[in-house]
Amino acid sequence: MSELVVVGVDGSPSGFDAVAWAADDAFRAGAALRIVSVVETWPYQVPQIAAVEWESSMTERAREILAKAQEIAGERRPTVEVSTRVMTGKASVALREQAAEAAELVVGRRGAGGFAGAVLGSVSMSVAGQAPGPVVVVRDGDAAAHDEVVVGVDGSPACEPALDYAFRQAELRGGNLRAVHAWPLPFALAPDFSCDIEALRESHLRVTREQLTPWQERHPDVRVIADVQCGHPVKTLVAAGDRAGLLVLGSQGRSGLGAFVLGSVMRGVLHHARCTVAVVRERP
Structure with a gap:
């Protein structure tokens, strides 16, 4: 390139x-x-x-x-x-x-x-x-006052190009990289439905850390924060972007329904983010 x-x-x-x-x-x-x-x-x-x-x-x-x-x-x-x-x-x-x-x-x-x-x-x-x-x-009038880079992750291979770009940006800026994994609560399918929220969070955190590990090894000077939250992805990413100089997203997510959801997340973040946003689409 x-x-x-x-x-x-x-x-x-x-x-x-x-x-x-x-x-x-x-x-x-x-x-x-x-x-x-x-x-x-x-x-x-x-x-x-x-x-x-x-x-x-x-x-x-x-x-x-x-x-x-x-x-x-x-x-x-x-x-x-x-x-x-x-x-x-x-x-x-x-x-x-x-x-x-x-x-x-x-x-x-x-x-x-x-x-x-x-x-x-x-x-x-x-x-x-x-x-x-x-x-x-x-973003209009962006003065890039913050060095932190935020990247959205979901454990899918489609996030890899976004992680590549986000790690390079964090390294060039000398700032932290915050990897945000936002997951909504599962739907209650029955009156007696229940789930262990903490166990779900640990599961999502494990997936996030596994995806980040190879990139951390390639960029050892970048301080990485794994930020796993239960909440709507758009709201969570936009809030994280408020304290960042750059917010990075992949253009696709998991296959099937997930791909549709992440497409809507991309559009939502682009419309509502109060910081500069990078959308990274895999090259052919």
């Missing part, structure tokens, strides 16, 4: 926040930074509009956005190698293509064309759910 961080920018404040975050992360990793602006001409491809004029005007605007973004990155991290690129097409598709070339793709939480009051932009959600590798959705 190339040592390259790609960040998408569209002229919105959220996009420029993403540039600052990406510059910091490229600096920590010793990676180059590529800033991309996508010119979307497809909404204007109708007979009544001169498409060539629209495309020329939007391309010039994209270059202006890139110049400002490059200035932000240069002022923040002068030693990071920065390049820019204008692309044409659908933003979500173009950014997914860029993700295939990069160590990570960084986007802002809300774009310039979103609905007022929307928490998460459609492009951000699309690339986070479909792009290969890590996709970082930067």
Whole structure:
């Protein structure tokens, strides 16, 4: 994998926040930074509009956005190698293509064309759910005040790419890694249903520690906290993110019903988290 961080920018404040975050992360990793602006001409491809004029005007605007973004990155991290690129097409598709070339793709939480009051932009959600590798959705105005990295785990193999990314991030930041395993109470299927809550917790804790052990051996300098809680995964992860600089999720969970549930968890966390979130999808 190339040592390259790609960040998408569209002229919105959220996009420029993403540039600052990406510059910091490229600096920590010793990676180059590529800033991309996508010119979307497809909404204007109708007979009544001169498409060539629209495309020329939007391309010039994209270059202006890139110049400002490059200035932000240069002022923040002068030693990071920065390049820019204008692309044409659908933003979500173009950014997914860029993700295939990069160590990570960084986007802002809300774009310039979103609905007022929307928490998460459609492009951000699309690339986070479909792009290969890590996709970082930067919280608006994120100053990364906390060094702790939180990662959601459930004992499934699908968590492994997220653990790989989370351990590397914690190592680069010199902070703790908190592995959060949240499990809801089982449904009461009969009037006399009962269970040993402490025994269940110990079982979940054992699964979590078994999954973490190989990664701890590869990253001995990272202090790991196994945080096993009985509660709703979205609420638990969002609360853990309040004291973290980064919250990391896998894009899929256990097979069958679990995969559906974790998909809903990913969407819920992306919408409600008050910190920057990285969604890590396994590369082909």
